[in-house]
Amino acid sequence: MENAGFVIAxxxxxxxxxxLYAAVLLRRLSAACKxxxxxxxxxxxxxxxxxxx
Amino acid sequence: xxxxxxxxxxxxxxxxxxVNALFMVPADLNQGDAQRIMYVHVPSAWLGYLSFGVTAxxxxxxxxxHDLRLDALAHAAAEIGVMFxxxxxxxxxxxxxxxxGVMWQWEDPRLTTTALLLALYVGYLxxxxxxxxxxxxxxxxxxxxxxxxxxxxxxxxSVEWWRGLHQGPTxxxxxxxxxxxAPMQFVIALLTMLAAFTLAWAWLMVRRYQLARIxxxxxxxxxxxxxxxxxxxxxxxxxxxxxEGVG
Numbered sequence: 679m680e681n682a683g684f685v686i687a688x689x690x691x692x693x694x695x696x697x698l699y700a701a702v703l704l705r706r707l708s709a710a711c712k713x714x715x716x717x718x719x720x721x722x723x724x725x726x727x728x729x730x731x
Numbered sequence: 732x733x734x735x736x737x738x739x740x741x742x743x744x745x746x747x748x749x750v751n752a753l754f755m756v757p758a759d760l761n762q763g764d765a766q767r768i769m770y771v772h773v774p775s776a777w778l779g780y781l782s783f784g785v786t787a788x789x790x791x792x793x794x795x796x797h798d799l800r801l802d803a804l805a806h807a808a809a810e811i812g813v814m815f816x817x818x819x820x821x822x823x824x825x826x827x828x829x830x831x832g833v834m835w836q837w838e839d840p841r842l843t844t845t846a847l848l849l850a851l852y853v854g855y856l857x858x859x860x861x862x863x864x865x866x867x868x869x870x871x872x873x874x875x876x877x878x879x880x881x882x883x884x885x886x887x888x889s890v891e892w893w894r895g896l897h898q899g900p901t902x903x904x905x906x907x908x909x910x911x912x913a914p915m916q917f918v919i920a921l922l923t924m925l926a927a928f929t930l931a932w933a934w935l936m937v938r939r940y941q942l943a944r945i946x947x948x949x950x951x952x953x954x955x956x957x958x959x960x961x962x963x964x965x966x967x968x969x970x971x972x973x974x975e976g977v978g
Contacts, residue, residue, distance in 0.1 A: 684768065684825045693749065
């Protein structure tokens with residue numbers, strides 16, 4: 679294959695970059711779900727304290 | 732479940748289209764194997780346009796409806812658009828070096844306006860970080876997204892409006908859809924890759940939109956929590972003053 683280095687660099691960065699972004703996106707999504715759950719629990723705890731007082 | 736099926740379909744389609752583009756389609760007579768880069772460069776550029784179009788429409792719809800979900804959609808599309816535009820530039824540079832003899836030329840209108848498009852939407856993402864108020868942020872970002880979208884048709888038609896190093900559209904113009912400038916085998920490989928990339932884009936958009944919605948809810952709950960805490964703390968301070976006034 680002629681210019682194999684350029685072809686590999688193009689496909690590697692574009693397809694590899696898309697795969698990497700997808701993987702990072704899934705990790706961010708998982709972390710955001712945990713953070714939301716934590717915030718919800720915190721809000722429920724605050725609401726219970728408010729009811730008690 | 733549907734998103735998982737979409738993701739799986741995108742992976743299979745991308746793998747099949749890449750094998751076809753790299754090993755099954757013959758090399759171009761003039762450009763050689765470097766022409767294979769077009770199969771990933773063109774879809775990346777198309778998805779950049781599509782994403783920024785969604786950002787502009789999402790922003791416009793937000794200004795009309797004031798629904799933060801539309802701002803989340805615009806935000807998701809902008810991030811993905813920045814990635815695909817950067818990939819389009821990279822693919823173009825990798826193709827330009829063996830075919831043109833240069834990776835980049837600032838005098839070329841297509842290259843320069845594409846670089847400007849990337850800079851505008853990177854600016855859009857940075858601009859969103861300037862304020863914590865979701866509604867103010869959404870309104871300002873919608874305006875920035877709409878102004879930046881003016882560059883999309885300029886990028887697309889730059890090859891027709893001005894002379895430069897970048898060639899004209901192969902199948903982009905309506906009269907060339909049925910009579911493309913490239914052999915049909917090349918066009919089918921390009922369209923297959925375009926479909927595979929669009930599937931991947933759809934999956935990324937769904938996931939990025941979900942993330943934007945979750946971040947928005949977390950932000951809103953944290954804000955309400957702060958207000959609630961401030962309200963609980965508030966009655967304790969003015970009480971002594973009231974007693975002093977009565978006494």
